[in-house]
Every structure is written in C-alpha cells, then in structure tokens.
Amino acid sequence: MGFFLVMKAELVRTFIIMRRYWFSTLMGIFIGYGMLMALIYGFMNSSAEPTDVGEVASEVGTALESRAADNGFAVNATESALGFMLGMFAFGIVGLFTAGLQGMARTGELEQVCLSPHGLVTNFLARSFVASVNSIITWCILLTLISYSVDSQLHLDIVPLVALLFLTYFNLIGFGFMMGGLVLVFKQIGQVAMIIRLAFIGIPLFVSESIYDWDIAANPFLLVVRGILHIVPSADAAICLKMVLVGGSGYSIFAHPSFFWLIVNGFIWTTIGIACFHYLESWSRQKGTLGAY
Amino acid sequence: MSHEYAVELRDIDKVFHTRHFFTRDEDDNRRRIYHKKTVHAVDHVDLAVKPGEVFGLLGRNGAGKTTSVKMMSGLIKPDSGEVFVDGMEVESNRLKILRKVGVVLEGTRTCIWPLTPLENLAYFGNLRDVRGSVLRTRAEGLLEFIGLKDKMNVQVRRLSRGQKQKLAICIALITDPQVILLDEPTTGLDVQSSRSIKDKVTEMARNQGKCAVVTTHDMSVAQELCTRIAIIDAGKVVTCKPTDELLDVFREQRYEFRLDRTPDVAPLKAIPGVNNVEPLNGQEEPGLLVTYPADQELRSAALYSTIQHLSKEGLVLRSVSQLQQTLENVFLQMTSDKKASL
Numbered sequence: 214m215g216f217f218l219v220m221k222a223e224l225v226r227t228f229i230i231m232r233r234y235w236f237s238t239l240m241g242i243f244i245g246y247g248m249l250m251a252l253i254y255g256f257m258n259s260s261a262e263p264t265d266v267g268e269v270a271s272e273v274g275t276a277l278e279s280r281a282a283d284n285g286f287a288v289n290a291t292e293s294a295l296g297f298m299l300g301m302f303a304f305g306i307v308g309l310f311t312a313g314l315q316g317m318a319r320t321g322e323l324e325q326v327c328l329s330p331h332g333l334v335t336n337f338l339a340r341s342f343v344a345s346v347n348s349i350i351t352w353c354i355l356l357t358l359i360s361y362s363v364d365s366q367l368h369l370d371i372v373p374l375v376a377l378l379f380l381t382y383f384n385l386i387g388f389g390f391m392m393g394g395l396v397l398v399f400k401q402i403g404q405v406a407m408i409i410r411l412a413f414i415g416i417p418l419f420v421s422e423s424i425y426d427w428d429i430a431a432n433p434f435l436l437v438v439r440g441i442l443h444i445v446p447s448a449d450a451a452i453c454l455k456m457v458l459v460g461g462s463g464y465s466i467f468a469h470p471s472f473f474w475l476i477v478n479g480f481i482w483t484t485i486g487i488a489c490f491h492y493l494e495s496w497s498r499q500k501g502t503l504g505a506y
Numbered sequence: 507m508s509h510e511y512a513v514e515l516r517d518i519d520k521v522f523h524t525r526h527f528f529t530r531d532e533d534d535n536r537r538r539i540y541h542k543k544t545v546h547a548v549d550h551v552d553l554a555v556k557p558g559e560v561f562g563l564l565g566r567n568g569a570g571k572t573t574s575v576k577m578m579s580g581l582i583k584p585d586s587g588e589v590f591v592d593g594m595e596v597e598s599n600r601l602k603i604l605r606k607v608g609v610v611l612e613g614t615r616t617c618i619w620p621l622t623p624l625e626n627l628a629y630f631g632n633l634r635d636v637r638g639s640v641l642r643t644r645a646e647g648l649l650e651f652i653g654l655k656d657k658m659n660v661q662v663r664r665l666s667r668g669q670k671q672k673l674a675i676c677i678a679l680i681t682d683p684q685v686i687l688l689d690e691p692t693t694g695l696d697v698q699s700s701r702s703i704k705d706k707v708t709e710m711a712r713n714q715g716k717c718a719v720v721t722t723h724d725m726s727v728a729q730e731l732c733t734r735i736a737i738i739d740a741g742k743v744v745t746c747k748p749t750d751e752l753l754d755v756f757r758e759q760r761y762e763f764r765l766d767r768t769p770d771v772a773p774l775k776a777i778p779g780v781n782n783v784e785p786l787n788g789q790e791e792p793g794l795l796v797t798y799p800a801d802q803e804l805r806s807a808a809l810y811s812t813i814q815h816l817s818k819e820g821l822v823l824r825s826v827s828q829l830q831q832t833l834e835n836v837f838l839q840m841t842s843d844k845k846a847s848l
C-alpha cells in the first residue's frame with residue numbers, strides 16, 4: 214500500500230508541475246523533436262555538406278521528401294530515433310539515482326524522503342516509476358511525430374510493448390539502485406556514473422538484432438562483446454523494442470532470445486540493485502553521509 | 507504517550523572519519539596525498555526528555571547538536587549506545603518511529619517550491635502515510651494554527667523565509683507526531699516570525715502534551731522557549747538543568763555597588779563570603795563589582811558586611827543592584843576553557 218500512496222503523491226506532484234510549467238513541458242517536446250530530426254538527417258545524409266543554416270533547413274526538407282518513398286530509410290530513421298530515445302530513457306532513469314540523488318542531498322530533500330516511514334527503497338521505486346511513465350509518454354509522442362515525419366509506420370502491439378517497457382524499467386532501476394546506493398555513501402561517484410550513463414545512450418542507438426548474425430567462429434572476440442551486451446540493462450531492451458515497434462514482430466518477441474535475456478537481467482539487476490541499496494543506505498547512515506554533499 | 511520519557515539517549519557515542527586524497531591539511535596548511543581526519547561529534551551523551559517538555563540543546567558550531575537530533579530521528583546511526591523514542595529503540599524500529607517523530611532540519615529545502623503550502627502538505631502527508639479526509643482536515647488545521655491559511659494556495663517560491671519555515675514546521679507536524687525535533691528553527695527569521703514560531707512550539711507542548719527538542723545558537727530563543735536546557739560542548743554534555751535553575755546558578759552571585767569614589771579593594775576581599783571584588787573601570791560613576799557565593803545565608807551575611815565596611819570607610823553608597831544573568835553569559839561561562847563546576 215505504501216508504494217501506491219507514494220506513487221500517487223509523486224504522480225500528483227509531477228502532474229501539477231507539468232501543468233503549472235506547461236510552456237517548459239511543451240518546449241521540451243519541441244526541442245526533442247528538432248534534435249532527433251537533426252540527428253536522423255545527420256545519420257542518413259552524411260554525404261551532404263551544407264554551408265549555412267538556410268541551406269541545412271532546405272536540404273533537410275528535400276532529403277526527407279525524396280527519401281520518404283524509400284522504406285529502408287524510414288525504417289532506419291525510426292530505429293535510430295527509437296534507439297536514441299531508449300538511450301535517453303536509460304540516461305534519465307539511471308540519472309534519477311545518481312545526479313538526481315546528488316541534487317537531493319544538496320538541497321536537503323533526500324533527508325526529508327528518508328524521514329518517510331515507507332522507507333527509501335519504496336520512495337525511490339515510486340519516484341522512478343512515475344518518472345518512467347512520464348518519460349515513456351513524452352517519448353511516445355516524439356516517436357509518433359518522427360515516425361509520421363519520415364513516413365514510417367509504427368507497430369503498436371500493446372501487450373508485447375507494455376511487457377517490454379516493464380522489463381526495461383526493471384532492468385534500469387535495478388542498475389540505478391546499485392549506482393544510487395553508491396552515491397549515498399560516496400557522493401562524488403556521480404561523476405563516474407555520468408560516463409556509464411553516456412554509454413547507455415550509445416548502446417541502444419547502435420545495437421540491433423544483427424548481433425545474433427555475427428560470425429563467432431571467425432572472430433571469437435565477438436562472443437565476449439555479445440555477452441557484455443546481454444549483461445548491459447538497455448541492450449536487449451533496445452533489440453526487442455526495435456523488433457516490435459519497427460519490425461512488427463508482435464507476440465513472436467516472447468520467443469526471442471533477447472526477451473529471455475531481458476527477463477533474466479531484470480530479475481538479477483533488480484535483486485542485486487535493491488540489496489545493494491539497502492546495504493549502502495545503512496552504511497551511509499553509519500558514516501553520516503546521507504544528507505552530506 | 508505511554509512511556510516516562512519521550513526521547514532518551516543512553517551513552518551515545520559517534521565518531522566521524524573523513525578521508526581526503528591530494529588535499530591541504532587545514533591544521534598545518536601542508537599538502538598531503540592522503541589525509542584522514544577524525545571528529546568526535548558526540549561523546550557518551552546521556553539525555554532524557556519527558557512528554558510536554560520543550561528541551562533545548564545549546565552549543566557552538568560543531569558541538570554535536572545536529573548529530574544528536576539526527577540520531578534521534580534515525581538519520582545517523584550511533585557508534586555505540588542506544589536511542590529510544592516513546593520507549594522504542596530507534597535503530598530496530600526506525601520506520602515505526604518515523605510515524606511518531608516530526609523533524610525540521612536546519613537549512614534544508616523541506617518544501618517543494620513550485621507547489622502551494624496545501625499541495626506540499628498533501629504530498630508530504632502521503633509520503634508519511636497520512637491520507638484522505640484526515641490529511642485534508644489536518645493540513646487545513648495546521649495552516650490555520652501556524653497562520654498560513656491565507657497563503658495556502660500561493661506557490662511556496664513566493665513566500666517569505668519565515669513563511670517557508672512555518673510551512674516546514676507544518677510538514678513536520680502533518681503526522682501529528684508526539685515528538686518534534688527542531689534544528690535551529692528561528693535562524694535567519696525576523697522578530698515577528700521568530701516570536702510566532704516560539705509561541706506555536708510552546709502551545710503544542712503545553713496544550714497538546716507534545717515533546718519538543720530544540721537546538722539553537724540563539725540564547726534568547728532557548729531562554730524563552732525551553733523548560734530545560736542541555737549545554738553541549740565538543741560532543742559532551744556540560745550541564746543539563748531546568749532553564750530557571752541554570753540562570754539562578756549565576757544570577758545570585760554578582761552585585762554592582764555605585765559609590766562616590768573607588769575604595770581600596772583589599773579589605774573588602776578579606777570579608778568572609780566575598781569571592782571577588784573588582785573596581786568598575788570605564789564607567790561614568792565609580793563603583794565595585796562584588797561576587798558572592800551561591801549559598802543564600804553566606805551571601806546575605808557577606809553582603810551586609812560589605813555595606814557595613816563601606817559605611818565605616820565613609821563612602822556614600824548611591825545604589826546596589828543585582829546583575830541580571832542571561833543565558834548567553836551562562837553559556838559563555840559554561841563553554842569557556844575554565845568551565846564552572848556545577
């Protein structure tokens with residue numbers, strides 16, 4: 214019950230702030246859209262060398278128009294955008310536990326949350342869940358806009374999609390809890406976490422189902438790389454989401470090896486993350502670093 | 507409250523260790539690759555606070571006041587000893603105890619600035635397991651009690667510092683706690699806001715039987731607000747007495763004699779019961795500052811002998827006044843290197 218009460222409080226707070234600062238919310242979506250469209254153009258039209266801003270704008274329009282009929286371009290563009298969004302989603306969720314926690318310690322909000330009888334884990338679980346829902350809604354709007362702009366069709370299979378988003382969330386918060394626990398004790402670790410968060414943006418952007426087509430016999434090192442990608446919380450999530458949303462795999466995703474990895478990873482990361490967070494929270498109260506920065 | 511003590515600290519000890527790499531040592535100003543510093547924040551402290559009491563923790567910066575308060579709320583674990591709130595040991599019942607304790611920590615952003623006071627109370631109420639109609643009624647009641655009802659729908663960022671502090675107190679009280687821990691509640695506030703907060707804390711203790719533990723540097727706050735005061739210095743409790751008793755220890759000792767000329771102090775010092783005699787230097791009128799012992803009989807006899815001696819010497823006694831002791835003087839005397847033995 215405690216989780217739902219805290220979640221309700223977080224949801225109301227987020228909604229009030231979004232409504233009260235609606236211009237900032239709207240501008241966030243516009244900036245995200247512009248940034249992603251520029252990114253897509255950069256990826257797909259790397260040969261073009263425009264010289265000024267006006268030329269860039271006109272070339273973006275022409276390129277998108279001329280490539281609209283090209284289905285391969287549309288799929289690639291949407292996959293890149295999806296990968297980038299998932300990367301940003303991972304960046305944000307892990308950031309909630311690292312930079313977010315550092316900021317909370319600085320303002321004293323962390324001590325206030327620690328005074329909640331529901332406990333710090335429940336509070337952060339609810340907080341991250343609301344942040345995830347918020348991010349997913351925002352990214353969905355952006356993805357639909359981009360998909361429409363590049364003339365791609367997204368496959369919105371609700372059941373596989375919801376299952377994948379839940380598993381992605383559990384993968385990420387497990388990792389986030391582990392990093393968050395470390396931040397509680399060693400506040401400066403947040404800077405190191407930044408490097409990991411940046412890796413979280415890159416991996417989903419480039420990873421795809423093609424990792425299963427790698428010629429392991431020719432290059433055994435690729436097996437190690439594939440193994441690492443399976444351990445990273447966002448890689449399998451990106452593969453599955455790209456397959457469902459762009460490739461239209463639908464329910465067949467439940468039989469895919471990446472889906473299996475996602476379940477195993479979700480379980481392992483969440484268990485390890487929460488256990489670490491509990492232990493490190495207790496240690497930070499012993500060291501007196503809970504409210505210190 | 508079912509137990510004799512609302513808050514009890516039994517032989518609490520806390521040492522903080524800090525480790526720095528590639529730093530400059532503050533003590534000898536030398537660069538060091540590795541430097542470990544140890545601070546004994548709380549040194550075997552025993553304290554007990556009864557329900558209905560406003561208990562003051564006084565001490566200079568770094569004396570261990572905030573650490574003690576944080577240990578009472580479970581935000582810091584003691585190295586040794588036990589902390590009890592309403593008869594329950596804090597470490598093993600932390601989450602239960604948080605329903606009984608309201609905490610206002612110094613200098614923290616307790617409230618969320620883009621929200622209104624009412625929304626803040628709803629948010630923190632939910633976080634602290636208060637919900638539904640109870641939450642709504644309690645939130646409105648608290649805002650009225652503290653004098654923020656007319657600001658309940660104004661965003662916190664538009665409120666003054668005093669109003670924000672009042673809201674912080676409301677947030678601490680939203681669970682209707684039996685114990686309120688206030689760390690520097692009036693720091694940086696104007697006279698009216700400070701007065702209003704003091705009145706509310708007194709009212710809660712007197713009328714609702716709540717126990718309040720207040721840490722402060724402000725002696726006037728402690729003197730007006732607290733029924734009992736503990737002075738902490740370097741992590742140790744120097745003294746712990748009811749406020750009046752603490753002031754009385756020093757109040758009855760110092761008398762100022764205004765005279766027509768300054769007499770020789772040596773014969774006065776020889777009078778039995780006179781502890782010290784100092785001429786009043788730098789004053790408009792000549793005079794003496796005479797210190798007597800706390801014992802009433804001895805003091806009365808010595809005071810009578812002093813007046814008799816001055817009369818015999820042909821001095822004109824213009825006035826005799828007992829110096830009013832403030833908590834600030836007591837505090838300075840208690841925490842000075844030459845600590846008074848009580």
